[in-house]
Amino acid sequence: MKIKWKISFFLIIIIFIFLSFWNYKNRIYDWDMPGYIGCLYSLKFPDSANKIRILTYEEIQKKAPEFQFKDILGTLKPADKARQAFANNTQAFSEQLPYFKIKIGYNLGILLLYESGFSSPDSVTFLSIIAYFVSGLLLFYILKIIFPENYILALVLCLGIMLLPPMTYMSRVATPDMFIFQILLVFMIGILKKWNNWIMFLILFFIIFTRPDYIPFTLSYLGILFLYEYFINKKLDFSLIIQGIVLLILYLIIIKLCQYPGWKHLFYDTFIRRRAFISHPSPDFTLKEYLTVIFDKIIHFKKVTLTVFGLFGLIFYFSKDSWIRILAVFLLINIYIRFLFFPHSSGLRFFFGYIMLLLILFLYALSKKYNGFKLRKIA
Numbered sequence: 549m550k551i552k553w554k555i556s557f558f559l560i561i562i563i564f565i566f567l568s569f570w571n572y573k574n575r576i577y578d579w580d581m582p583g584y585i586g587c588l589y590s591l592k593f594p595d596s597a598n599k600i601r602i603l604t605y606e607e608i609q610k611k612a613p614e615f616q617f618k619d620i621l622g623t624l625k626p627a628d629k630a631r632q633a634f635a636n637n638t639q640a641f642s643e644q645l646p647y648f649k650i651k652i653g654y655n656l657g658i659l660l661l662y663e664s665g666f667s668s669p670d671s672v673t674f675l676s677i678i679a680y681f682v683s684g685l686l687l688f689y690i691l692k693i694i695f696p697e698n699y700i701l702a703l704v705l706c707l708g709i710m711l712l713p714p715m716t717y718m719s720r721v722a723t724p725d726m727f728i729f730q731i732l733l734v735f736m737i738g739i740l741k742k743w744n745n746w747i748m749f750l751i752l753f754f755i756i757f758t759r760p761d762y763i764p765f766t767l768s769y770l771g772i773l774f775l776y777e778y779f780i781n782k783k784l785d786f787s788l789i790i791q792g793i794v795l796l797i798l799y800l801i802i803i804k805l806c807q808y809p810g811w812k813h814l815f816y817d818t819f820i821r822r823r824a825f826i827s828h829p830s831p832d833f834t835l836k837e838y839l840t841v842i843f844d845k846i847i848h849f850k851k852v853t854l855t856v857f858g859l860f861g862l863i864f865y866f867s868k869d870s871w872i873r874i875l876a877v878f879l880l881i882n883i884y885i886r887f888l889f890f891p892h893s894s895g896l897r898f899f900f901g902y903i904m905l906l907l908i909l910f911l912y913a914l915s916k917k918y919n920g921f922k923l924r925k926i927a
Contacts, residue, residue: 553692556699560706564684567710568677571719575673577612579631581722585668587655590645601641604668610813611669633824643826647814649806653758654724674721679726681718684710686733690908692728693740694915705911716899725897728759732901736908739875742775745773756798760808763799764885765902767792769913772878776871811889818892819845845924852899856883859906867913879906 582604589600609617618624622631633640649655653673661671687709691702709715718726736752737743752766774788802808809826816831817823819841823831846853856879863876883902892898 553791554700556703557688560688560703563707564681564710567684567716568681568719571680571716572674572677574720576717576720576722577608577616577669577673578621578721578723581608581669581672582620584632584651584655584672584722585642585660586641586645587648588658588662588668588671590649591655591659592648597642598638601635602639604641605635607668611667624907626824630822630824640824646807646809646826647817650760650802650808651724651758651868652802652806653754654727657727673720676719676721676723676726679730680710680715680865683726683730683733686730686737690733690737690740691911693737694908694912709907711906718897718900721897723897724759725900728755729761729901729904731755731758732905736905740912745785745787745791749794752791752795753798756795758800760799760802761889763795764889765882766795768878768882768885770795772874776874779909780870780881815841815888818890842888842891845893846887848893849887849891850894852896852903856880856903859903861909863906863910863913866910866917869913869916872909872913876906876909879909911922 585604585607586600589603589661593599593603604802605621608620615624618633621635622628629638634644635641657675658668658671661675662668666674686704687708688702691706692699695702731751731754735755737750738751752769755762756766770788770792774785777783777785777788803810809831812833813826813831815838816833817826820831820833820837823829842894860876860880864873867873879902883899883906886899886902887893890898
């Protein structure tokens with residue numbers, strides 16, 4: 549069996565090298581790219597705002613197809629006035645950068661590739677490709693844990709998941725979604741392998757360091773683990789409270805240092821009106837306007853709703869384990885917490901990581917019922 553797993557692993561590496569190359573050849577230069585390249589050049593030229601803006605768009609123009617570059621510039625019909633302002637006005641461009649700077653871990657990854665000799669656009673796109681490849685290997689390892697006696701099923705499931713359109717899309721765009729996905733997979737490995745709380749804390753720390761908007765996810769995990777230990781194991785683990793405080797402090801420090809405008813600004817710019825200048829006008833909206841956006845977006849969120857509630861129901865059907873059920877509730881709640889803060893119903897990439905964790909949990913419950921795989925309690 550070990551030889552068969554080794555052969556399967558070798559095949560996975562070969563296939564993912566090919567898929568990574570295929571995704572790289574079909575990479576997408578979207579309007580997020582100037583933000584992350586701007587963050588890169590901000591580290592290189594901290595006192596040259598105008599140079600940062602000019603260099604950002606010059607470097608993208610060298611690499612991007614004409615149509616995609618025009619989309620970045622906002623000159624395609626209908627014209628995007630905000631994107632045009634970002635490309636032509638240094639103040640407008642600079643004021644947008646805090647939205648991107650807070651993803652510190654992701655930006656450091658881009659910097660590392662840039663210092664290794666990649667161009668700035670290639671540093672951004674290639675980082676997603678590397679994350680895609682690593683995610684494929686991590687997913688295969690997870691499936692090996694779940695189906696230890698069925699290497700064929702693990703191989704087929706791994707390829708099927710990695711070929712899903714949201715997965716290949718995330719590997720091609722200039723966003724941290726693929727990068728954070730690999731960290732979420734490491735988190736799930738820790739769940740399955742029963743890593744100790746301090747190792748899990750390091751994973752949660754890196755999640756926040758990479759994407760501070762995952763603070764509800766990390767704190768709620770520590771919360772449910774604390775409650776589980778108290779009610780099931782009759783033990784109070786105050787180290788979990790300390791960990792939560794540290795993560796919250798890290799979040800606040802990142803927000804402060806990066807001069808992040810705040811959730812209200814992000815919501816206004818994303819769902820009400822994209823402003824060229826964050827400094828004005830004020831991002832004021834009423835509760836009625838907020839609820840109107842939520843109700844409008846949730847109608848278009850039905851595919852995600854059907855998928856996650858389907859997986860949730862199947863997990864409860866196949867598993868009677870209280871910890872597995874609690875984890876399922878934890879993931880389901882976090883999907884909708886994320887939706888309430890950022891109801892981008894058409895952007896599946898914003899929720900895909902959580903959905904995949906729920907899928908992995910379902911596969912684990914299924915394996916436990918039919919393959920005799922025992923879930924070890926997680927402390």
